[in-house]
Amino acid sequence: MVLRTAGSVLVVFLWSVTVVLGQYGWSVTYTTQSICTLKGSSVEMSCSYKYPSGHKVTSTFWFTKMKTGVEPEDIGQDPEYAGRLEYHGDKKKDCTLRITDLRERDSATYKFRFTTDQTEGRYYGDPGVTLSVTALQVKVTPSHWSQWKKLTCKTTSYPLTGNPTYTWYKNGQVVTVKTSTYSVIPNDKDSYSCAVKGHEDLHSPAVYKPKNTSVSVSPSGEIVEGSSVTLTCSSDANPPVDKYTWYFQNETFLNGFGQIYNISKFKSKDNGHYHCEAQNGRGSRNSTALMIILPGVSSHSGHTHFSHHCRPAPSPTRGPSPDPDLDPGTATTATTMSTPPIITAPTVAIAAAKPPAMNSELLLHPQTGSGKEG
Structure with missing residues (x-):
């Protein structure tokens, strides 16, 4: 095995051998049979080909998929490779291909194919070049x-x-x-x-603890007693959040440990403050509290009636300390309010940022045979 670095490209060549396959004057030579490289890098597959005298090459291309009886597809026509292919070959003997900005889904076995102006002039070379891209x-x-x-x-x-x-x-x-x-x-x-x-x-x-943790509620309009209410906890984190915890009035739900919490029949006893905590291997982060109240509910002795139903809760007069990463005065939970809020607008849903894996050994088996077609 050979580890080679060239410019900004890291390439690991496995079984660095020259492969020449052909019959009756037809052949395709792959300088390297297997390549392992990093996502985002570039790779060059060196290749040359031969054919009998009297033939004139009419078309050349590389492909990764082939079915019996079906003409293989030129990867140059695949939108996945748009702007990333550089064919350095010609219609004489060079078939070198360069692929830039590699992606993990580019991992495949690449083979070269050419045709000539003669009826029997169609040929592709096995075993090709196996490209393995990892991040x-x-x-x-x-x-x-x-x-x-x-x-x-x-x-x-x-x-x-x-x-x-x-x-x-x-x-x-x-x-x-x-x-x-x-x-x-x-x-x-x-x-x-x-x-x-x-x-x-x-x-x-980069790996980091959860940030921008927030709660959104559905439906976002009027909440009717007895209706279903769904709360969703969103957070940006890498590695991804592996644990969500839900809180109601600063107390954890017995079964509130998923990203989504559903209240199947919302009743007056469910009025109050909700927030969630997102956690990964780097740490955790609380959302701000969200207050949900049914319309027409009296909140204090003055019997003030509310015309809407959800909003981020204001700072509590007492309760747990706010998350130090939140802005000053923003509550993570709320327990006792000195003055009930007058709610006039629904909560705005907060967008979630989804972050983006498994190590496995690379087992590469050389393929045999070549493809001469009549």
Whole structure:
């Protein structure tokens, strides 16, 4: 196995052998049979071909899918590759292909095909070039010490060979260059990412605790007693949120541990303040409190009647301390209100940001045979 770096491209060549297959003067030569590289990089598949004298090449293309009796599809016509293919070959002997801005779904076996002006002049070369594209990610796990977190820079699918060195980032700034693991005592506001040394332009997405946590309610219009009410907790986090907890009047629901909480028949006893907590391996974040009240409910001795039903709750006169990451004066929960709010508008639904994996060994088996068609 050979680990080669060239410019901004990290490429791992497995079984770096020249493959020549052909018959009766027909052949396709793939310089490299298998390539493993990183998402976002570029790759060049070196290739050359031969054909009998007296033939003139009329068409050339690369393909990844072929069915018996069906002409393979030129990847140059696939919208997935739009703007990312560079064919460096010609209609004489060179069939080199370059693919830029690689994506994980580009992983496939690529084969070259050409046709000539003769009736029997159709040929493709096996086994082709197997391309495996993988991305970097940071996995967060508890360390042996309670405050510490172990960060591991790993690939999402195919493992890289050669024991590369990694560059670690904190809030976008380089903090160390070392192995694939890094232990820290993280601050809730910090984010961490990694890259293979020498290829820092291909670093992993940053990991961070949940942020922008919010609650939205459905229906957003008038809530009628006995109707169904659905609350949704949204949060931006990486790694994704793995636990949601719901609170009503500062008390947890016995079964309130999913992203969505449903009240099948909303009654007056359900009037009050709701908020959620989103948690991942980096930490947790509370939403602001949302107050839901049925119309026509008296809130205090003055019998003030409300004309609408949901709104973010104002700051409580007493209750738990607000989340330090929220703006001053924003409540995470509410228990006792000094003056009931006059609600005049429904709550605005808050959009969720969905963040974006598994390591498996790459098993590559050379294929045999070539495709000469009559």
